[in-house]
Amino acid sequence: MMPLRVPLRPVDPAAFAPFGAIVQPPAALGQRAFFSDHLHQRAEGSAPVLHVNHVAPSVLPLEIKRLERHPVAAQVFIPLDVSRYVALVMPSDPSGAPDPTRALAMLMPGTLGIIYSPGVWHLGATVLDKVGSFAVLMWRGGREPDDEFRTIASCQVVAPAPGHVREHASTSGGAEA
Numbered sequence: 001m002m003p004l005r006v007p008l009r010p011v012d013p014a015a016f017a018p019f020g021a022i023v024q025p026p027a028a029l030g031q032r033a034f035f036s037d038h039l040h041q042r043a044e045g046s047a048p049v050l051h052v053n054h055v056a057p058s059v060l061p062l063e064i065k066r067l068e069r070h071p072v073a074a075q076v077f078i079p080l081d082v083s084r085y086v087a088l089v090m091p092s093d094p095s096g097a098p099d100p101t102r103a104l105a106m107l108m109p110g111t112l113g114i115i116y117s118p119g120v121w122h123l124g125a126t127v128l129d130k131v132g133s134f135a136v137l138m139w140r141g142g143r144e145p146d147d148e149f150r151t152i153a154s155c156q157v158v159a160p161a162p163g164h165v166r167e168h169a170s171t172s173g174g175a176e177a
Contacts, residue, residue: 066149076114
């Protein structure tokens, strides 16, 4: 049986909104964009933890067999030195397992961060092109475990047809990815 194919699509904050938020600069110079509202849910007794991931590059197509989620806290990834990365998310099915049939995969430029809401199934940090580093912020240390990993039937994140993915307009003026 062929694995489910999930094509990468352009950054789309509205499509991603049910899963979290895209961390991007405000529209005008001198303004601030706040994302703190995404971080309020956390386990009692937890504290913020900030670490840096150093990630080897991957090549498309990506074979996805394992996902993670954090039921109690949001997880924030801010690229420090990243060319491009893949953000893959899935809602849960009625049993709480990842639902690959409703997966969303976006090609993220290294100039935008991402916040995964609590309970969202997602791919771990996956960079393209070169080694990359992310600052990662989340709440840890509460009474409840907040790391859940699940093996899934293989799905494949694939490149879109040429010309179908464009970089975020504020980062490259709309150049081809």
